[in-house]
Amino acid sequence: MPGAGTDHTRPTLEGGPVVVLVEPQLGENIGMAARAMANFGLAEMRLVRPRDRWLNQKTRAAAAGAEFILDGARLYGSLREAIADLQFTYATTARERGQGKDVVGPAEAGSAMRARAAQGQRIGVIFGRERTGLENDDISLADAILTYPVNPAYASLNLSQAVLLAGYAWMSAADAPLPFERKQKWGPATREMVLSFFDYLEDQLEARGFFRPPHKRPVMSRNLRNIFHRVGLSEQDVRTLRGMVVRLVEGPREPQTKKRRGPKQPPKGYKPPDA
Template identity: 50%
Template sequence: MSSGTNRVELAKADADGAGPAVILIEPQMGENIGTCARAMLNCGLTDLRLVNPRDGWPNEKAVSASAGATQVLDRVRVFTSTEEAIADLQKVYSTAARVRGMVKPIVTPREAAGEMRAHWQAGRRIGVIFGPERTGLTNDDIVLSDTMISVPLNPGFSSLNLAQAVLLVAYEWWMEGVEVEERYLHTGQSRPCTKGELQNLFEHLEGELDQTGFYTHPDKKPSMVRNVRNTLQRAHMTEQEVRTFHGIIAALTGRKKQRVSSQDD
C-alpha cells in the first residue's frame, strides 16, 4: 500500500461495499451461502456471485444463516458458468488447498490482500473464486485465475469449510485497509491515571507502611519500595482504581474509621 493512501478512507470505502467480488462455484447448501455472506459483510464486502447454486436462488436458509447480512444477499447475482461470473473482472484469484499439475503463482491470503489492494487502487476489478464445499475447484476453474491463494495450515488437517475460507481471505483484505491498535487498555467510564496521581498513591501507601513498621530492615527498604511501585505500575491503573486503592489503604489502617468517628463526635 502506498504511503500516501489514507487507510481510514479505504476502510470507509470497504464498509460501503467496495472491494473484491466473492464468487462461489456451485455452492450446495443455502446455509453455507448465508454464512459466507455474513463473513463478507464482517469485512466490508458485498459483491457475492453464485455459479449454479445447487438448491437454486433465492434461498430462505441462506437468509436465516446470514445473521442479518441482507446487504450482501440482496445484491447476489447468479451465473451459469465461471466464465460469465468473472467476465467483468481484470484480476482473479482462486482458492485451493494444493497445486494440481499446473504452473501458477501461489500466495498466502495476507500476500493476496496486499496485491488485491494494489490492483484495486489502480482501478482494476478483482475477484476471488471458491470451489464447492465437498470437492473444491476444478482445474478448469483454476486455470481461469491469475493467482492461487493457499492457506498455510496444519499439513495433517488443512480442511476448511466454505465460510471459513471466505472469512480468511476477506479478513486479510480488511486488515490491509485499516489502522488497528494491536493492544489497548479499555478503561470504561474512567481514564488512565496520571503519573502524579500514581505518585501520590505511592507516597500514601509507603507512609502507612512506615507507620505500621512494615520496613523492618532499613537497608532493604529502597528495593522493597521499588518492587511495590513496579507492581503498581504494571497494573496500568485508572483514576477510579487509584481512588479506590486510597480508600482500601485508609480502611486497612483504620484512618477511614477514625475520620467517621470524629465526624460523629
C-alpha cells in the same frame, strides 16, 4: 438477527473483489459467506449453479444482517460466464494442482488486489464446493492461486471461513483502522497524589512489620513503588487503591441502616371498592 457489532447507522463499506462460489450446496454456507463478506466490505457475490432453493429462511438467518448481499447475488450457469468481465482472478485451494500458476498467501494477495483495484481492474476470488473444492478445470480459468498457511494435516476450511480470510486479507492491506480504541476515562494521577499514596501505604506496612529486616526498607520501598509506576496510575486508580488500603487497615464500615418506609399510599384518585 444482527449481532452486537452490527450498526446500520454507520456507512457500509462496499467494493473489493467479487466473491464467486462454485456449486455451493448448503444455503447456510452461502448465508455465512455473505456475512463474512459484509464483515470486510465485500459487496458482490456470484453463484455458479447453486443447489435449487438455496435462498431460504436458513440462508437469510445465517447471513445475520447481510441479506442485502444475498438479494444482490447473481447466478451463472458456468464459472467461465461468472468471471467473464473480470480482469484478474484467484482460485482458492489447499492442494497443489501442478498447473504452474503463481501461488500467494493472504498478505500478498491483499496488497496485489488493492494495487489492481487502484488501477481500475475488477478482481475475483473463486471458492469451490464444500466437499471437494475447486476442480482442476475450474482452477485453469484463474490467473493465480490463493492459499492460506494452515495445518497441513487439517487444511480443509469451511466455505465461509475461506471467504472470511480472503476478506480479511483485502481489508488489512488497506491499513484499515480498528472499529474502536481504548478511551482514557480518567486523567493520569499527579506526582503529589501518587507520592502521598506511597507514603500512606508504606506507613501502614511499616506499622505491621512488612519492612524486615529494617535495613532493607529502602530497596523494598523502591521495588514497591516501581510496581505501581509500571501500571501508569490514573487519578481514579489512586483513589481506589487508597480506599482499599484504608478498609484493610480500619476494617469494614458500619453497615448502613435501612430507612423504614411507611405504609404504601394508594395512587392519587383511587377509590376503594364498595364494601
